Amino acid sequence: MDTRTTVTITEAAHAYPIIAGERLLSRLGDILLETLPDTRKVFIVTDENVAPIYLNLVRRALEKAGLETYHALLPAGEQAKTLDSITMLYDEALAAVLKRKDLILALGGGIVGDITGFFAATYLRGVPFVQVPTTLLAQVDASVGGKVAVNWKSLKNMIGAFYHPHAVLIDTYTLDSLPKRELAGGMAEVIKYGCIEKSIPQAAPGPSIMSMLLQAEGPHELAMDTLVIRCCELKAAVVQADPQERFGVREILNLGHTFAHAYETLSQGAINHGEAVSIGMVKAFCLAALQNAIPTESVNTLVGLLERYNLPVESPVPYTKSEILDIMQTDKKMVNPGEYRLVLPYDEMGYVHVLDSVPEANILSVL
Numbered sequence: 001m002d003t004r005t006t007v008t009i010t011e012a013a014h015a016y017p018i019i020a021g022e023r024l025l026s027r028l029g030d031i032l033l034e035t036l037p038d039t040r041k042v043f044i045v046t047d048e049n050v051a052p053i054y055l056n057l058v059r060r061a062l063e064k065a066g067l068e069t070y071h072a073l074l075p076a077g078e079q080a081k082t083l084d085s086i087t088m089l090y091d092e093a094l095a096a097v098l099k100r101k102d103l104i105l106a107l108g109g110g111i112v113g114d115i116t117g118f119f120a121a122t123y124l125r126g127v128p129f130v131q132v133p134t135t136l137l138a139q140v141d142a143s144v145g146g147k148v149a150v151n152w153k154s155l156k157n158m159i160g161a162f163y164h165p166h167a168v169l170i171d172t173y174t175l176d177s178l179p180k181r182e183l184a185g186g187m188a189e190v191i192k193y194g195c196i197e198k199s200i201p202q203a204a205p206g207p208s209i210m211s212m213l214l215q216a217e218g219p220h221e222l223a224m225d226t227l228v229i230r231c232c233e234l235k236a237a238v239v240q241a242d243p244q245e246r247f248g249v250r251e252i253l254n255l256g257h258t259f260a261h262a263y264e265t266l267s268q269g270a271i272n273h274g275e276a277v278s279i280g281m282v283k284a285f286c287l288a289a290l291q292n293a294i295p296t297e298s299v300n301t302l303v304g305l306l307e308r309y310n311l312p313v314e315s316p317v318p319y320t321k322s323e324i325l326d327i328m329q330t331d332k333k334m335v336n337p338g339e340y341r342l343v344l345p346y347d348e349m350g351y352v353h354v355l356d357s358v359p360e361a362n363i364l365s366v367l
Contacts, residue, residue, distance in 0.1 A: 004031075005229050009144070009164070009236045018144060018232045020170035020225065025057050025132070028169065029065025032103070032130065035167045039103045043096055044071040045089065045116040046107040047080065050134055053177055058107055058132070070096040074108075074115060078269060081115055081151045083159070089119045100124045103166075109135035109182075110142030110273070114157070117148025121163035128166045134174040136186025136224075137274055140193070140231035141253075143168050145239045155330055156261055162244045170232075172225050183219060184310040185274025191305055192277060193231050196252050198350030203237040206230050210349055213305060251354050255343045256280030262327035266319045271312075278311035284344050286366040287358070293346040301349060321367045325360070 004021040017035060024031060032039060042062050046055055051073055059069045072092040074080045098104075104127050106116035113131050120129035131143035149160025175183065194210035197203070209230055216222050235253065242249035260280030263271055271279070285299045303313050328340065340358040345351060 018168040022173045024171040028061040041068045041102040047074040047076045049076040050108040104129040110138040121161045131165045131168040141189040187309040188274035188277040259283040262324045288344045
């Protein structure tokens with residue numbers, strides 16, 4: 001029985017489906033041809049962690065459907081998000097005689113998706129690509145919305161583009177292979193959706209993420225298929241309202257992220273993205289409470305929820321306030337030097353807004 005669920009994102013260039021279900025990887029070729037019937041050649045980009053688990057399965061599924069396959073292998077981790085990786089992919093694509101009518105497939109987590117999307121956007125001025133995310137963080141967030149990038153020196157995602165995939169194909173069965181820490185990192189983004197869901201414009205009716213999270217005792221009690229699809233529905237609504245971050249709507253997806261990027265950068269890999277988002281959300285809630293925008297009880301609710309899902313609520317390393325502020329100043333949301341533009345909660349759980357010119361003294365108070 002086919003238990004796939006589809007969410008459609010419509011943006012300026014094209015509409016594309018997010019298709020989710022269990023054990024889709026073994027049927028990937030047939031599903032791809034349903035969505036992109038003219039595909040003949042697929043260039044797979046994956047990394048050293050994912051390849052031993054899923055690459056052969058994916059290649060067999062594609063070749064069984066009559067598709068010609070090639071692949072390129074990235075190093076695992078944030079260190080791969082460089083222009084050197086993009087250059088390597090250009091070389092591999094040229095060796096495979098990849099043409100504009102062919103397809104690029106990102107198989108892996110958010111880092112693989114970011115690199116592959118930027119490669120697809122710039123090779124031959126744009127080749128269609130498909131996201132096949134294998135981590136929870138990528139399934140609920142990074143693979144949806146068309147933001148693709150690589151890092152520049154110590155600056156995260158500074159070189160990139162808005163380039164939407166032609167499809168996102170999510171096999172939730174891949175979550176079973178995730179290490180506990182990787183799954184927890186993804187839960188940070190899920191919790192973020194629970195913290196912003198009431199502020200999302202024109203979201204499709206559906207279950208409350210915050211209610212699901214509060215009612216469960218941990219990840220083992222969650223219906224992950226339902227949770228992943230609901231997160232995708234919410235992100236789809238935001239992306240459709242503001243496809244290229246021109247109207248400020250999409251900024252609400254960055255709750256906690258301005259703080260998070262600082263902690264993630266300073267840790268040099270010791271804190272992963274989800275853990276940094278967890279710490280960053282706590283800082284954002286504490287700041288909002290300091291400014292009397294939310295009750296202290298909301299901070300306690302968030303902290304309890306993060307701890308329930310095995311996430312940190314403070315940095316394991318006490319970085320200096322000046323170190324954190326220096327990196328926060330490089331955040332892409334900042335408009336003027338010395339002025340902090342942050343996404344903060346207000347009122348009851350689920351509401352957030354973007355504030356300009358947050359006083360530096362208040363930020364220092366919560367660091």
